[in-house]
Amino acid sequence: MTVPVPGITMPTMPTMPTMPTMPSLDPTNDVLGTGAAQAVQGTSGTDFAQLLSQGIDNLQGLQNNASNLAVQAATGDLDSIQDYTVASTEASVATQLAVTLRNQAVSAFNQIMQMQI
């Protein structure tokens, strides 16, 4: 009965501490009641926001690193070429990943919005 709820919150593995609240879903409560729904929304919402924020921070760091090395390459201060090529590859792939995640999130949102009620 409660299986679909963790199924939705796929990235929320660290939120296992919320599991002890599951026994409150005794038959007197409606499983799809507002309380359970709010709990799920709250945890998954903050976690996704945190994940997104961390991802953007990481991306920012990689891009800053690549930018600094690009400046070094232009000014002739670059010690090893591979440092720059690797950093720029990392920044590029991370950016593609962020864009892909955003596209998937928007796609999921659109699918939900187009759902027939």
Added chain:
Amino acid sequence: MTGGYNAFQTLAIANTSMGAHQTWLDALADNIANINTYEPTTGNAFQAQYPIFQAREGGGVDVIGVADSDPQGRMVQMPDNPLADENGYVRAPDIDMASEMGQIIMAQRGFQAATSITRSAQTEYDTALQIGK
């Protein structure tokens, strides 16, 4: 090096390999450049440099030091050399050209292998990004 971004561990490891082989190539270039550098017998001969590699904890390779060749070098008779002593001897560096050329091929192939790893990693990332498209 990669800000702890474990998704790019392959690239970080390959980067250490490229750096180590680059150091090796630099050292070999210096050794070969000085293969005809003679020193007077009163001093040390030119010492060839050979980087020492060590595996890095968690993946990768580090250059932890440089081994120098014998400072005695080889005593060579060169009476025409202005640095020669009264017996006509100078110190030539103890470098084997054939060995240096062999090592250059090894270092270059190692660098190429690391570059090939980065290419594989990029293909891997591109493939992973295609999931769900």
